[in-house]
Amino acid sequence: MAIAVEFQDVVKRFPGAGYNALDHVNLKIEEGELLTILGTSGCGKTTLIKLINRIHEADEGNIYLSGTNIKDIEPITLRRGIGYVIQQIGLFPHMTIYDNIATVPRILKWDKDKINQRVTELLEMVNLPPEEFKDRYPGQLSGGQQQRIGLIRALAANPKIMLLDEPFGAIDAINRSNLQDELLKIHRQSRKTFVFVTHDITEAMKLGTKVLIMDQGKIQQYGTPGEIIEKPANAFVESLISSGHVDTNYVRNGEGI
Amino acid sequence: MIAYFLKYYDRLFLALLEHVEIVLFTLVISILLASVITILIYRNETLGNLIVQIFGAVYSIPSLALFALLIPITGLGEKTAILVLVLYNQFLLIRNFLAGLENVNPSIVEAAYGMGMSNIQVLTKIQIPLAAPLIIAGIRLSTISTIGIATIAATINAGGLGNLLFDGMRTMNTYKILWGTIFCAVIAFLADDALKRIEDFIQKKVGVKK
Ligand SMILES: Nc1ncnc2c1ncn2[C@@H]1O[C@H](COP(=O)(O)OP(=O)(O)O)[C@@H](O)[C@H]1O
Ligand SMILES: [Mg+2]
Numbered sequence: 524m525a526i527a528v529e530f531q532d533v534v535k536r537f538p539g540a541g542y543n544a545l546d547h548v549n550l551k552i553e554e555g556e557l558l559t560i561l562g563t564s565g566c567g568k569t570t571l572i573k574l575i576n577r578i579h580e581a582d583e584g585n586i587y588l589s590g591t592n593i594k595d596i597e598p599i600t601l602r603r604g605i606g607y608v609i610q611q612i613g614l615f616p617h618m619t620i621y622d623n624i625a626t627v628p629r630i631l632k633w634d635k636d637k638i639n640q641r642v643t644e645l646l647e648m649v650n651l652p653p654e655e656f657k658d659r660y661p662g663q664l665s666g667g668q669q670q671r672i673g674l675i676r677a678l679a680a681n682p683k684i685m686l687l688d689e690p691f692g693a694i695d696a697i698n699r700s701n702l703q704d705e706l707l708k709i710h711r712q713s714r715k716t717f718v719f720v721t722h723d724i725t726e727a728m729k730l731g732t733k734v735l736i737m738d739q740g741k742i743q744q745y746g747t748p749g750e751i752i753e754k755p756a757n758a759f760v761e762s763l764i765s766s767g768h769v770d771t772n773y774v775r776n777g778e779g780i
Numbered sequence: 781m782i783a784y785f786l787k788y789y790d791r792l793f794l795a796l797l798e799h800v801e802i803v804l805f806t807l808v809i810s811i812l813l814a815s816v817i818t819i820l821i822y823r824n825e826t827l828g829n830l831i832v833q834i835f836g837a838v839y840s841i842p843s844l845a846l847f848a849l850l851i852p853i854t855g856l857g858e859k860t861a862i863l864v865l866v867l868y869n870q871f872l873l874i875r876n877f878l879a880g881l882e883n884v885n886p887s888i889v890e891a892a893y894g895m896g897m898s899n900i901q902v903l904t905k906i907q908i909p910l911a912a913p914l915i916i917a918g919i920r921l922s923t924i925s926t927i928g929i930a931t932i933a934a935t936i937n938a939g940g941l942g943n944l945l946f947d948g949m950r951t952m953n954t955y956k957i958l959w960g961t962i963f964c965a966v967i968a969f970l971a972d973d974a975l976k977r978i979e980d981f982i983q984k985k986v987g988v989k990k
Contacts, residue, residue: 630896
């Protein structure tokens with residue numbers, strides 16, 4: 524299976540910090556996986572994904588996207604090919620839902636009909652009737668609806684990779700569960716590579732075809748949800764799992780990507 | 781008083797016209813200059829603060845003193861008056877422009893960069909529209925301030941409504957002073973009202989006000 528993202532001995536240190544936010548990370552993410560990155564606050568999850576779209580730059584090591592070193596790609600070009608969803612959603616409040624979703628396709632100069640078609644298809648995918656929603660402003664939507672728009676806005680230009688940083692973290696439990704189901708559906712249909720950051724063990728196990736567990740900027744374990752539950756690599760992973768009351772019925776397993 | 785108006789209305793309106801001309805020239809130049817300076821410094825907070833402080837210091841110099849300082853360099857007349865007014869406005873405008881840009885929710889800006897927008901695209905499509913209410917508020921403030929301070933420009937032969945005020949004071953002509961004041965107040969009120977409407981409209985548009 525082709526490698527979508529590869530980290531080779533990556534170190535990231537923020538100015539003034541006495542430690543590495545990411546400490547010699549080596550990682551291969553296969554195409555089509557939904558990788559969940561799990562760890563406590565401050566362990567370097569956000570830093571890891573922001574290195575992929577060059578919001579941060581690595582201090583040491585290299586990162587490859589489908590075999591190309593990302594240092595050789597203009598950050599702007601790189602980002603237009605990567606979907607990015609953040610917890611605060613970041614919808615543009617002065618633009619309609621339509622204009623929000625059309626942002627990257629317009630930057631990429633798609634023609635009008637194609638954009639129209641794409642926006643309609645995306646809104647339908649997350650069960651928001653296009654006629655009802657496309658002319659609304661973000662402020663007129665609920666939190667869950669806004670995050671659906673955040674998600675499809677990131678998908679709009681068909682990126683090969685999606686980066687999601689605790690996208691459902693601020694959403695109530697029932698809505699979160701629905702959003703997780705929709706995300707699973709989108710992943711199964713699109714077969715894009717997803718990198719999904721969370722600090723919620725249940726969420727990580729439910730969504731991930733692979734799970735990466737981190738602590739203090741270091742990888743603790745990398746495997747399928749089943750492997751991690753059955754064979755925790757160390758005491759940290761073991762305590763993390765036992766703290767999380769993971770319902771094994773909801774563990775994503777054996778989907779054979 | 782009405783009789784005075786009927787007799788001298790042509791002079792009154794001439795003064796008004798001169799005044800409006802000085803104010804408009806000043807505002808156009810001020811806004812262009814402040815925009816350029818803002819765009820050059822908005823990404824560097826320390827530099828931004830420094831520039832605002834410098835123009836803050838300029839703003840605190842009394843206008844007569846500033847005229848006196850500049851007359852040896854730029855002479856008497858409209859040019860010097862406009863130069864001084866432009867300098868004053870930089871403080872009000874740049875301070876508000878920067879505050880507007882800084883007030884834009886950082887996660888919105890991050891999302892914009894994360895989607896692959898260039899600096900210019902983020903500035904023009906996201907930051908400026910969302911900063912518009914504060915940008916207009918700054919323009920409103922500087923418009924009122926310019927209409928007021930421009931009266932002092934009469935002391936250096938720049939003309940305008942200040943002529944009526946100063947002539948009136950010299951000759952003890954109350955009507956002249958009153959008409960000068962009324963005209964000044966009326967254009968300040970009209971300009972403020974128009975800009976307030978624009979401000980409200982933009983606030984609604986960018987969703988600050990519902
Ligand atoms: N822009 C930054 N400047 C300085 N330190 C930072 C910055 N971003 C993150 N850090 C530090 O790097 C570490 C990892 O942060 P982060 O990747 O945001 O963690 P997580 O997303 O897992 O909560 C933390 O110790 C954090 O304080
Ligand atoms: Mg984080």
